[in-house]
Amino acid sequence: MKSELLKKYLVSQSQSVRELMQVIGENARGIALAVDSDGVLITTLTDGDVRRGLLNGLCLKSQIGELVEDKESRIAHPALVVSPDVADDECLRIMEEAGVRQIPVVDEFGHVVDLVSKDLLLDKAALRLNYVAEEPKASSQYEDMEASGVIMAGGFGTRLRPLTDHMPKPMLPINDRPLLEYIVERFERAGIRKLYVSTHYKREVIENHFRDGSGHNVSIDYLHEDDPLGTAGALGLIEKVNRPLVMTNGDILTEIDFRSLLCFHHEHDAMLTVGVRQYDIKVPFGVMNTKGSDVISIDEKPVLDFLVNAGVYVVSPAAYDLIPKNKHYNMTDLIEDILAAEGSVAAFPIVEYWLDIGQMSDYQQAQNDHHE
Known part of the structure; x- marks a missing residue:
């Protein structure tokens, strides 16, 4: 991912939760990456984290740093990441086991260098196996739900x-x-x-x-x-x-x-x-x-x-x-x-x-x- 595209996913702890939601909405991937002033990954944030934060007393004008603290109080383990040398198949396996659709790529110093998506990796795998990817339906995004x-x-x-x-x-x-x-x-x-x-x-x-x-x-x-x-x-x-x-x-x-x-x-x-x-x-x-x-x-x-x-x-x-x-x-x-x-x-x-x-x-x- 080019650096200018990667910027669409990055937020700082001093920004507001409202700004975070704008970033998540504009990148259309449902995720943002909270980084420090050196670009080192702190954690990943989703709209689900925002909802939990609001229910725990935060508001849209709260700083992202407060939301990070709220998430860390609930989830002890650090954000799931991979290094740049991890193969696509291994990335897919890690995401499948963790039940996530995206995973940040960080270098040896923790700097964010990419964000890989399960969907994109599956598309690459299909092309590699000479499969013709099925065209998505014009309007339908998901299969039928039980509702x-x-x-x-x-x-x-x-x-x-x-x-x-x-x-x-x-x-x-x-x-x-x-x-x-x-x-x-x-x-x-x-x-x-x-x-x-x-x-x-x-x-x-x-x-x-x-x-x-x-x-x-x-x-x-x-x-x-x-x-x-x-x-x-x-x-x-x-x-x-x-x-x-x-x-x-x-x-x-x-x-x-x-x-x-x-x-x-x-x-x-x-x-x-x-x-x-x-x-x-x-x-x-x-x-x-x-x-x-x-x-x-x-x-x-x-x-x-x-x-x-x-x-x-x-x-x-x-x-x-x-x-x-x-x-x-x-x-x-x-x-x-x-x-x-x-x-x-x-x-x-x-x-x-x-x-x-x-x-x-x-x-x-x-x-x-x-x-x-």
């Missing part, structure tokens, strides 16, 4: 009128394509190709565009709400659920990896997993910390950060069984019912691009973000 997708698309979109006078909000165009098409495409690329789409307002616009979904390499069943059933009530219209439902609101534009979300759900053995997003509130005044009438300290214009519901979920069959049939029911009701039954609700921090298109300014932001 179904649900898109809640029945809202009125009143805050986006007059744009929604003649079409439902999920069908508003983003760079000449309906918002809902982006969501369907993300499910398809994750290998989730059995979809349910809940409809109410202007349902025919959605159904006429997507029909049975075959034109988008998915299968779609429509859950029509005669009367609005809330943010979870439409799930009760599904006849039978025997595998997890990956669910998203129909007005969310995101680059979340649904496979990572589903793996997280299984790892935490949760009845329900809720995608959460960090939300900052900037206090425009100095905050006085007091004890009785005494001022102890002052925080000048602090930023308070919270993890808020991002409108993305994984619903297990056990959680689905709690949802009433043909009754108005919200996701907040489901969360409360699960907690009351002492079930497990997991929080999955979303660190990828995410935008809730609730207002006109959000819609304009979506246009700007996806302008080609």
